[in-house]
Amino acid sequence: MYLRFKQKNFKTWLQETADLIGVEAKNCVLVLPHETAKGFCFADSVDRSFSYVLMHAYLKENCTIHRMSNNQQGLIIFFNQIQVGDYISLRSKKASVKDSCLKERNNIFISSSNTELELLYTAGSTIRRLGIYLSPQWLTEHFDADAKFQLEVLLGQNLKMVNQFLINDDMQVKLNSIFQTNFDKDAEKLQLKTKVIALLEEFLSVFFNAFPEIRNKEPISKEDISRLKHIEQILSNEDTEKFPSITMLARIAQMSSTKLKLRFKQVYGYRLYEFYNKQRLGKAKELIENGMTPKEAGYSIGFANVSNFTKSFKKEYGLTPGRLLHKTNSSK
DSSP: OEEEEEOOOHHHHHHHHHHHHTOOOBTTEEEOOTTTEEEEEEEEEEETTEEEEEEEEEESSOEEEEEEOOSSOOEEEEEEEEEOSSOEEEEESSOEEEESSOSEEEEEEEEETTSOEEEEEOTTOEEEEEEEEEOHHHHHHHSOHHHHHHHHHHHTTGGGGTTTEEOOHHHHHHHHHHHTOOTTOHHHHHHHHHHHHHHHHHHHHHHHHHOGGGGTSSOOOHHHHHHHHHHHHHHHOTTOOSOOOHHHHHHHHTSOHHHHHHHHHHHHSSOHHHHHHHHHHHHHHHHHHTTOOHHHHHHHTTOSOHHHHHHHHHHHHSSOHHHHHHHHHHTO
8 A cells, every 4th residue: 555645634634545545534534445454544623723643553565655745844743653564664855764673663753744754564564643733834823933943953853753752651541542532423523632632732741841942941042053963964974983072073063062962962862972873873773684794784883892782782772783684684
């Protein structure tokens, strides 16, 4: 199943998707074709600027969701609870992620409706997702200029945001209640709107606490944001085999070492070395999945000691590089 679309109000999206796959949507509910999946999608609006969709299905074949840019800076938030069949892949114009290691996903992914994304779920996956679309109008009414600018910086991290937010216990309780809705009862569908709003409020509260600068406490200037982007590019560069000294990075950023460490953690959610290490381990994972031996992959990203590389890799991905190579070779 392949779904290609531009993000719109989710009620409109549901109808267009129904037309695309040749199935009628009734009362905002789309029952998926039994030959491709077992499950449903439900979409509704809180108002013209705030809509949402529920997806709950077991996939009998691969499903690709290809979202084109709608040339608007709307905000899309997906609460994902996935049992992965074989693997899951996510691709944008800037980056790609393919992962078969983590079979259970319980995360929140935020992105701009101006960003093109292609998401592939393999057959055998069970997906439970709640998506919220907040239009540019909604953001204008609820976020001030500084908050929107900081949000834009975070969205600029692209696929690095995939596992940055997890569904906490309070959100889990709200999600369970949302997915227990009886869509044949109008009263429960009306209550659902209130539940979705409550979940959004919970998420934004956590989101703001995770990134204090969005609350405009000690706001970060645009000049500092630009300098931090430069540091992020240095730490993400494949040619950066050794972690640069904090002193050198601070000199490049034209900040004190203390300020650089504080501001980088505020914007990117990781300490400088943590961020650098995640980038190079991600590169090593990609190299191993393409057939490189763990020893070669470790050396290529700057690890002189294979044992240290193995420990760092297992801590990040939950399995050793050798195990990943074995799984990769077995799936070919």
